[in-house]
Amino acid sequence: MSEYTDEELSKELKKYFKHNTFKSDIQKNAIKSILSGQKDTYISMPTGSGKSLCYQLPAVLQENKVSIVISPLIALIKNQLDFLNQKCKIPASTINSTISSKERDKVLGDLKTKTTHIKLLYVTPEQVASNSFQELFKLLFKFHKIGFVAVDEAHCVSMWGHDFRKDYLKLGEWRSAYPSIQFIALTATAPVLVRKDIIANLNFQNPAIFQVPCFRKNLYYDIVYKNLMRDDFIELKCYIQKCLENPEPNTTKSSEKPCAIIYCRKKESTESVALSLRKLGLSCEAFHSGLKKSDKEKVQDDWMNGKVLVIVATVAFGMGIDHQHVRLVVHWDISQNIAAYYQESGRAGRDGKKSFCRLYYDRDEVRSITFLLNQDLNKCGKDTKSEKYQRAKNALKEFEKMVEHCENVICRHILFTKYFGDPPPKCDSMCDVCKDKKSCQKRLDSFLQISASASMGTRIRTAAEEADFTDLYEGGRSSGHKGKFDYYDNDDDSYDNDYGSSFRKASEKERKEERSFIDKQFALRKMNAAAAMKMNETASISRVKSANATESKVGLTVVTRENYLSLLISALKSNMEKSALLDPPDIPTIAITYKDLEDIAIDLELKCFDSCKAVSIYRRNMAKETFAIKNEARLHSLIKNHIPKKHKFHGGDYKTIVEDLKNRYGEDVIEELENEVEQKKLKKEKLQQKNNDTKNQSKISSFFKKEIKGVEDFDSKKTDIIENEEIDKSDISQLKLMKSVLEDELRQIQPEKEPNEENMNQDEEQSSKKRKADGEIEKKLQKIPRIEEGNLFKTANELLKIESNRIEPENVSFSSSSSSIVISEPVSENRSRNKKKISSIVVNTLNQFYHDKRIQGNDSKALFKAIARKVTHIFYDSNPDVVSKKDITDYIYEVFYQAREGIITKLEDFKID
Structure with missing residues (x-):
């Protein structure tokens, strides 16, 4: 290859990629090294530093040669091809399973001609291993048409990398067969150990190394503890709106609007988070592997074009996507390792403007991930020297480092610089710790206090959880941080040495603060206990099964479950009565009573409850189930084949519930609440007695007065039609x-109309016809026992009579949520x-x-x-x-x-x- 001066390179950069300057001298020097063709090249640059340009510009400048780019994902390849072909007008193509045979023949035909137009050919490592590609590569090599081979996301080569792929390891053997071909390795996430692995596994000999420090000075990192949040989604929404404020909304193109990414660990979480934020008025969509291909493309395009401002996705989203205006990256769940966290959060602020990276930390999520990682480790068997075991053990260690970082007060950027082997960063208040270390320490202490009190509850922990936390926290946080992970070296003077201590000797001022904190926590516990008591009183008399577990689905109440259960019963009853009118009638095998329908509905409701993880999914499933039953043409199979059973009490013993609450919140809290309830009851009784003694006897005439009730006249109504909503008078x-x-x-x-002679005659004719029709229906209905519904939808107190002769009050009014x-x-x-x-x-x-x-x-x-x-x-x-x-x-x-x-x-x- 011919050598280029700095001026010539800048002209070519402007010509093909429309950039006036290079992003850094390291980028420019890496391009020069590749153009010289003398050495293999290793390039490590943070996301957004322009590492793709390092191989794309040299590939364009080579005449009649094609450069091979190996990329791990087809989605990544698609994004690169769209950028090169559409924006830069640079001929680039791919050979993979997604293209048609016609497109494949076209690509192969171009590569086999004397003058090749394609400058970059993108393939996956699996494609490289195929016989057809090996034959093609031999042919191109024979006629000197190979420029170089670039291995993108090269950390996949290393077993210590966070995204190890076996097919990447085979590239080293393949490379050995072509020692004269120049190889380039590119990655954004490679610590020293991974870098050595890449160089060794790809058989690099004395490579040129270009590495940009990982510190991103435009990214602000912070950590929020979920158990300190009052209303998680409302707070999340407000933070997103704050970060996405656009100073020039009228002059900005839709595709240049500030946008955000929220990363979740599970597909279900992406849907529930997106739905919750949409209900709060945010433009938000979910993106995960469960969506159809067309739906995924639409969501991604809408986000790229500014139609959707927030995308909630699993961690695979964003690889290779070059969106310059991402202002916020949120990790709703903790990342499993530092490299992944760095890569995902690094998708913010690619344009160099200040952007925000927030992680929401929760120990429940830590338990889940630790349990899964330990399962992977246990599956490896007793062979501790095997590669599989070493990878599983390394994954657990990497996660432990993430946990340790989240539960300490240390500069957030140090997590990355230490991991990648870079010098300590000059953070300059670009993280929550460096901005206000004292506040961070207070928040951490609050988090640890609440977590400790929560762990003192009565929930039985599994053996796996017990083992995980002993290993993960080295004896647990309650032991006062007895030890630290080896990951943080105590003898390193360049770092903040006092970060590891969460419990220091308290001064007089600190003791007062601690006392104040304890008082606040007692008040918080009292408030939570009061809510739990109210919840469990309802649960103790509920018809639904697993009533006490209702609070495990955030936002779901026993009252809501009761309401949906009643709708199910009504639907089943309607289905049974409709089926009896068919010709021939479709009736149950055994006579069915109302209580039997209730039993069927209870089992159906429990199935929906157990299968969902979010209240929104529960509501949707219950609605679908109800409508499906109502619209069924024949008798529902559960009714037809139902075998009546002895009735059981599904709620819970209230005394047992109170004992459980005492264990969870403390005897002092529950006893104080019970005393307050008793005092309020006594006051109310005294007041009622006083009112009864002093009340004047009502006049007999007032008793016989009629109250005229009718439908309100909309024309005379001065207030708005819709409750609690003001309507603009101008509209x-x-x-x-x-x-x-x-x-x-x-x-x-x-x-109804007032009776008169004319309409009485009409009514007599209609009633005669109706009696005949009713007689026909009655004959058919006599074939099955009538269901005496009474009032289907009474309170749980009235519905739940536990095989006793308890006398119920005559007039009971139904009361549920405030909106019922x-x-x-x-x-x-x-x-x-x-x-x-x-x-x-x-x-x-x-x-x-x-x-x-x-x-x-x-x-x-x-x-x-x-x-x-x-x-x-x-x-x-x-x-x-x-x-x-x-x-x-x-x-x-x-x-x-x-x-x-x-x-x-x-x-x-x-x-x-």
Whole structure:
């Protein structure tokens, strides 16, 4: 290859890649070294430092030669090809399983011609090992058409690398067959041990080494402890909005808008986090391997183009994606090793502007990962010298370093510089510790205190967990940090030596702070205990199984489960009665009572509860189950084959629950709460007695007064139609639209006419016809026992009668969450009111989508009204007495979430798949 001066190189850089200057002298010198063709080259540069350019520019400058680039993922290759072919107009191609035979023949034809147009050929290591590629490479080598071979993500070659791949190891043997070919190794994450491994495994002889220090001065790192957060998703949303503030929103192109990545460990977590943030109003989508290819491409393109600002993804997302405007990278779960954490967080701030990297730390997640890593270690057997065992052991050690770093107060950038063997960084307040070390220490102490108190609960830990934590924390944090990991060298004077001590000798001031902290924690424990007592009182009388485990699904309550259980019972009853009207009737094998339907519903609800990990998934599964039963044409198989069983009490013994709470929160806390409850009860009784003694006798005339009750007149109503929402007076069209929908609903529930001679004759004819029809239906229904429903949806206290003669109060009103509809009036009138309330909630929720133009069609207003009627009837027909505002809004949001591009164009599309 010919040599280039600095000026000539800059011109070529501008010509092909539109850059005025190189990002660093190291980048420029690496390119010169490759162009000289004399040595193998090792390049280690942080994400965003321009390492890809180091081989791309030399490849373009070689005449009639093709350079081979080995990349681990097809997704990475696709991103590189899109960049080179579309943006830079540089001919580049690939040979892999995703391309058609026609495209493959075209590529091979070009490579075999005298004058090759393709400058860069991207392949995976698996493709390199195939016979067809080996034959092609021999042919190109024979006619001197190979420029060089670049091994991207070269840390995959090393067994000590965080992303080791066996096929990468075979590259060393292949390279040995072509010693004259120049090889280039590139990585962003390689400590000293991995670097030595790469050079040895690829058979490099005296290579040129170019390494950029790992410190990224534009990235601000901090750690947040999840158990100190009051409302995790609200706080996360506020932080995202703060980081993505755009100083020039009007002048910025959509593709240049600041955006964010949230990394989660599991696919389920990406969905639940994305859904929670969407409900809070953020433009957010999930990305994981479970999505269809077309859906993944759409989500990625929308994020790249600025249509979606936040993407919640598993850790594979982002490799090879060059998005210059990522302002925030959040790790919702802890990374499993330092190299992965550095690579993933490094996707922020590629344009050099200040960006943010936050890790949310939680010991529950630590337990889970440690358990899995120990499982991998145990699977390796007793052969401690095998490569598999060494890799598993190394993975556990790497994770321990991450945990140790999160539970210490030390500059966050030091984690990386020490790992990669670089000198200590000049952080200059670019992490939470260097900015305010004292506050970080207080937060850590709070975290450790709460974690210690939580671990004193009654939950039985598994043997694996017990072993994991003894090993992971060297005796546990409660032992006062007896030891440190060898990873942090105590004799290294260049680092902060006092970071490892979490419990220091307290001065007088510190003692006061500690006392204050203890008082606050006692208050917090008391508050949590009060909530737990309230929760477990409900659980102790609940119909649902595993009621005491309800709190394990964040946001789910026993009351919510009771409501969904009632909807299931209603659906089963409806299915059974409809099936009895078929010809021939479809009836159960054994006579079924209402209690049997309840047993079937309880088992179905428990199945949905056990199979979900988030409250949103629970709600969705229960809704799907209910609608499936209601829409079933024949008798449901569970009813048909049901064998009645003895009824069991599913809640829990309240005394046992109280003892459990005492163990969790302390006897002093629970006893104080019980005393407070008792005192309030006594005060209330005294007040009632006083009122009864002084109350005047009611006049007989007032007793016989009639209270006129009717449907409220919308024209005379001065307040807004929708509860708790203010409607802009200027928005007349919106008000009219909502009014017309509600009036349509109200027409169906107008009070009966006053009897007169004319309509009495009409009623007599109708009742005669109705009696005949009822007689036919009654004959069919006599074939199965009638289900006496009574009031299906009473309180848990009234429904749960434990095989005793306990006398229940006559008038019990249903009470659930604050948003539930409560029954305290005559049934017919109350149902009318409930229908009106449901309709109001539906219209208010749909109105947001209507104004966002997500309800479209030839007549969007008519479609809006049709959808509103449909949703109102869905919830009114199922049972209006237990429907909450959250149930309705969740259902509507779920439909729009599933809809194509989030838009409804016809009534048939408005459904949950």
